[in-house]
Amino acid sequence: MTALPLTLQRGACPALSAPMMTGDGLLARISLIEAISPEQLADICLLALKHGNGMVDISARGNLQVRGLSEISAPRLDADARAMNLPLREGLTVEVPPLAGMDDSEIADPRPLAEAIRDASRGITGLAPKMAVVVDGGGLLRLSDLLADIRLIAVGKHDWKLLLGGTEQSTHVFNVLRETLVVDTVIDLLKRLASLGNKARGRDLAHRLAVNEAAPHTPPSSSGLSRGSASVATVDPSQMLGTSPSMTAGKVAASPFDLFSLSNHLHAIGIGPAFGQAKAEHLIALCNEAVRLGIKSLKPALDHSLLFFGTEIACRELRDFADSNGFIISANDPRGHIAACSGSPACNSATIATHEIAAAAAAECADLLDGSFKLHVTGCPKGCAHPQPAALTLCGTANHVSLIAQGKAADEPFAFSSFADTNATLRRLADLVRSERRPSENSAACLARIGSDRLEAAATGRP
Structure with a gap:
């Protein structure tokens, strides 16, 4: 069996096909772009028991991580996970809030833009390993506290604010764009970042851009979104490239550990292991209970959480089960x-x-x-x-x-x-x-x- 490349250096990300060496063996990351079923998560946990040490992490960005792999077992995990036909993320990290498309309070659905950016970026090479784009349509759960090199925030149904580097509160405002210009602008910025080398991040590009530079306008492309001649609504220069530290403000971000009422009578409940790590058998028990309650789907989500989607009654009963088994189920849990x-x-x-x-x-x-x-x-x-x-x-x-x-x-x-x-x-x-x-x-x-x-x-x- 062909050996997998090992990720050792700081600043790199572990991946399913490029695990990283840690103190308890190799760590492989399983990044998903869509919901999976509780049965699928239970199967991933069985793979963690079979190939690793049975410990599963949920990262702050909502990625699954299997720990304790060896150079022999890591390729086998890779093969077995891919055989499950999971909605794996390949290429550039483009993230949307976990309730996107199901949240009636969203200003705009970010998923079409995210998919268009993901598709259009496939040919770009030389980006930093942890390069991330966030497309946030607003709503009940946002990605404001996650670091992003390029961040898009809906400010109208067809208008998006573009920010460079950092969290939403400690970032650099670049421009406000009509939706028809967003994908081309983001791709242009990604190409600029690639030209600066694979250590360049969004904050570096923000420092290089002139304060009065308008967003680059590129010709219409073949991405999935329609193009037009809509004008760019540029932000006031005094506000561009400004920073606002968030950590001293004491802002309380929305927590995923709550019960959410969504569209079409759907509900979601946020549950997570303490400090983002759980034994595989404990997650399997949680998934089995979700199946018993008729819950069909879940998403690993921000802040080391799992969001389970079902009826209100099912979500409440699963929350009670999780609470009695040591999981975090409340935003008030220290x-x-x-x-x-x-x-x-x-x-x-x-x-x-x-x-x-x-x-x-x-x-x-x-x-x-x-x-x-x-x-x-x-x-x-x-x-x-x-x-x-x-x-x-x-x-x-x-x-x-x-x-x-x-x-x-x-x-x-x-x-x-x-x-x-x-x-x-x-x-x-x-x-x-x-x-x-x-x-x-x-x-x-x-x-x-x-x-x-x-x-x-x-x-x-x-x-």
Whole structure:
């Protein structure tokens, strides 16, 4: 059997055909572009038991990951998964919200544009491995907090705002386009990015573009969307390429862990494993219960969730089953407000058992974890679980745990903790926030106001 290429370098993405080496073996990612049935997810979990170590991740972007593969078993997983005829994503990552096309509150259905961009981009080579395009039509669940190189947001039924780099709140506004110009504009931007090399990202392109540059107009192409001579509605230059940091604002994003009423009397319930990782047999039990309740489809979704689609009664009963079996079923669950990587020993780079620290934090510091920010618990400074800045980060290093405020895992820490004292240190910080929080102030805003000096004093136990 032909050996699969291994993905080892930082900045690359594991794939079904290009697994990545981790501490517990190879990791393969199964990325889907459409819903699958509960039976299909159960079959994927059986493959995880057969070929891997039986651990399944759901990533922050809603990708399935099978862990513990070997160089012999990884190609077999690849072959068996492809034989299932799953709706696998191939090529450029183009994402839409998980409720797209079923959500009556959407401004516009993003799926046709996403498919047209996906098709038109197939011939472009040399893009960064993690290049991502988000097409967001608005609605109940949005992808605002996911990083994207190019982001399209519906501002009218046929008008789309185009942003470059970052999350929606920390991004660069480029233009507002009529729908007929969107695909050609995005493809032109992707080609520009490819010309800059395979390390160039949307933020790099944003910095290169002149503030007063209008969106490029390219000739009509053969993509699936109709073309026309609609004019481009350019944003005011004073607003273009502006940034707005989101992490200090304490904005609470919509959570997938809820019950959603959709079109055609359909409902969806969001369920997820703690810290994005579950044993295959636990997911199989959840899928079997969904089948018993008559639920026909599901989608892995943002924030390490699974969205199951069915009747309201079926969704409520599945939620109760999931709750009794340790899954996250509510936006108020403090475990859902922690971004924790796999940690040690699953990752070779990790120096701390992130899930143990996160579980203790959820149990002991629930009032700190109010949903206004993600507590980032990472095994190393790469910060894979939460690439954007966080109000508070615990980062494992060779000798201790670094504590970072309002930054990324690799940023300068305000204090250090021994491995053994990590959760006690976090409790001291939670106590400080509890005592200092003003009426109607959330934890993120309070942490930002307190500042690093006072956080350092609390962390180290100084008066």
